[in-house]
Amino acid sequence: xxxxxxxxxxxxxxxxxxxxxxxxxxxxxxxxxxxxxxxxxxxxxxxxxxxxxxxxxxxxxxxxxxxxxxxxxxxxxxxxxxxxxxxxxxxxxxxxxxxxxxxxxxxxxxxxxxxxxxxxxxxxxxxxxxxxxxxxxxxxxxxxxxxxxxxxxxxxxxxxxxxxxxxxxxxxxxxxxxxxxxxxxxxxxxxxxxxxxxxxxxxxxxxxxxxxxxxxxxxxxxxxxxxxxxxxxxxxxxxxxxxxxxxxxxxxxxxxxxxxxxxxxxxxxxxxxxxxxxxxxxxxxxxxxxxxxxxxxxxxxxxxxxxxxxxxxxxxxxxxxxxxxxxxxxxxxxxxxxxxxxxxxxxxxxxxxxxxxxxxxxxxxxxxxxxxxxxxxxxxxxxxxxxxxxxxxxxxxxxxxxxxxxxxxxxxxxxxxxxxxxxxxxxxxxxxxxxxxxxxxxxxxxxxxxxxxxxxxxxxxxxxxxxxxxxxxxxxxxxxxxxxxxxxxxxxxxxxxxxxxxx
Numbered sequence: 001x002x003x004x005x006x007x008x009x010x011x012x013x014x015x016x017x018x019x020x021x022x023x024x025x026x027x028x029x030x031x032x033x034x035x036x037x038x039x040x041x042x043x044x045x046x047x048x049x050x051x052x053x054x055x056x057x058x059x060x061x062x063x064x065x066x067x068x069x070x071x072x073x074x075x076x077x078x079x080x081x082x083x084x085x086x087x088x089x090x091x092x093x094x095x096x097x098x099x100x101x102x103x104x105x106x107x108x109x110x111x112x113x114x115x116x117x118x119x120x121x122x123x124x125x126x127x128x129x130x131x132x133x134x135x136x137x138x139x140x141x142x143x144x145x146x147x148x149x150x151x152x153x154x155x156x157x158x159x160x161x162x163x164x165x166x167x168x169x170x171x172x173x174x175x176x177x178x179x180x181x182x183x184x185x186x187x188x189x190x191x192x193x194x195x196x197x198x199x200x201x202x203x204x205x206x207x208x209x210x211x212x213x214x215x216x217x218x219x220x221x222x223x224x225x226x227x228x229x230x231x232x233x234x235x236x237x238x239x240x241x242x243x244x245x246x247x248x249x250x251x252x253x254x255x256x257x258x259x260x261x262x263x264x265x266x267x268x269x270x271x272x273x274x275x276x277x278x279x280x281x282x283x284x285x286x287x288x289x290x291x292x293x294x295x296x297x298x299x300x301x302x303x304x305x306x307x308x309x310x311x312x313x314x315x316x317x318x319x320x321x322x323x324x325x326x327x328x329x330x331x332x333x334x335x336x337x338x339x340x341x342x343x344x345x346x347x348x349x350x351x352x353x354x355x356x357x358x359x360x361x362x363x364x365x366x367x368x369x370x371x372x373x374x375x376x377x378x379x380x381x382x383x384x385x386x387x388x389x390x391x392x393x394x395x396x397x398x399x400x401x402x403x404x405x406x407x408x409x410x411x412x413x414x415x416x417x418x419x420x421x422x423x424x425x426x427x428x429x430x431x432x433x434x435x436x437x438x439x440x441x442x443x444x445x446x447x448x449x450x451x452x453x454x455x456x457x458x459x460x461x462x463x464x465x466x467x468x469x470x471x472x473x474x475x476x477x478x479x480x481x482x483x484x485x486x487x488x489x490x491x492x493x494x495x496x497x498x499x500x501x502x503x
Contacts, residue, residue: 120306314364
């Protein structure tokens with residue numbers, strides 16, 4: 001009954017005209033930020049934070065949160081249309097979303113991304129409202145060994161499903177982990193793999209690698225074929241601009257999968273939407289009756305990661321609001337905002353400031369509806385981008401990529417690295433090396449190293465701490481079994497038959 005009363009009062013706060021306006025501003029800005037690669041919600045919220053000091057805290061939190069989950073909607077647009085992932089979680093959407101666009105189904109991909117985002121985002125808010133306290137307590141049982149094991153399991157799943165050669169996938173993953181070690185060691189402050197270059201002390205930004213590998217690598221491959229028409233076929237007719245009933249039927253499990261996996265992963269501080277997207281995609285491919293088609297333009301391959309990406313937002317707010325623990329860069333900025341406004345995030349926040357908590361929850365319901373209304377009508381508009389001929393589309397992709405990278409760091413060195421990784425992406429495509437394991441290795445590298453070293457500090461250098469704790473031991477055993485699939489002839493034959501039938 002307290003939940004119903006709280007939600008009723010929350011809608012009274014969220015439906016106030018001024019808060020409705022700030023909710024719309026937040027989700028609209030978030031959509032734009034998601035479409036622009038390189039900017040991202042953390043930078044946008046950080047830039048706008050000083051402007052919120054003159055606003056009511058509830059209004060400010062509603063707007064900033066709208067930017068946070070609104071960017072998840074917009075991030076799928078460039079991933080599907082241009083193969084340009086604006087953030088790490090959008091990498092998974094590229095795998096099938098861009099292939100759908102190549103088949104003339106960009107509209108359906110954009111539409112299912114918006115629908116999956118709405119359903120999973122709503123489920124995430126429901127989870128935040130109903131099961132926040134027990135899940136937050138479970139998350140407290142996760143320490144460094146569990147986080148390390150979780151990331152190892154995520155990498156193992158990606159290696160298993162990335163391509164016909166697990167050796168190539170492993171090599172790609174190890175390259176990603178190696179790139180993640182470049183820069184300054186946080187524990188000893190010594191430089192690693194910088195080759196005497198001062199620009200490398202901060203490491204290599206994910207945006208540089210992801211845009212180079214996916215966007216420029218794809219452009220370089222397409223430039224080999226002398227085409228004078230369009231790169232991608234344009235959807236014709238309203239029927240091809242939106243998902244069909246069969247598409248929705250095919251995605252019914254993907255909606256559930258993405259919603260549940262995204263929320264649970266979001267509750268674990270530090271896990272993030274990238275892991276949620278990869279795990280959800282892996283589960284969807286593993287249980288699908290047409291798993292052999294994943295990577296060639298399967299609509300479930302868009303719905304599952306996009307759902308997980310958005311449901312993770314509701315989960316990430318659980319430890320932030322109930323424990324005061326930020327799980328990502330964006331929630332860390334939101335935590336700083338709450339502290340600056342005089343609030344103390346923790347178990348008493350709901351009791352002491354119910355208007356803020358329930359107003360935020362109610363506004364997320366409203367914001368998800370706004371995003372659906374905003375994004376579905378824009379599908380035909382975005383799909384018209386495919387009408388551009390190659391002599392315009394290729395420079396456009398180059399321009400978006402360069403602006404996105406330069407926006408992050410204002411560094412010419414990063415632009416040179418962008419070109420280098422573009423060539424690497426081209427070579428990986430030519431030699432049939434999967435890109436997803438490398439990018440995920442880069443994304444998780446820092447966190448994996450930090451978790452491993454913190455685990456060793458806890459045990460005074462004893463590696464058995466990783467298997468002495470039940471949760472981490474179970475996840476590591478599963479990861480080892482996943483990597484041993486090639487040893488078991490029958491299982492490996494099934495894996496190879498599924499992958500080879502794509503060709």
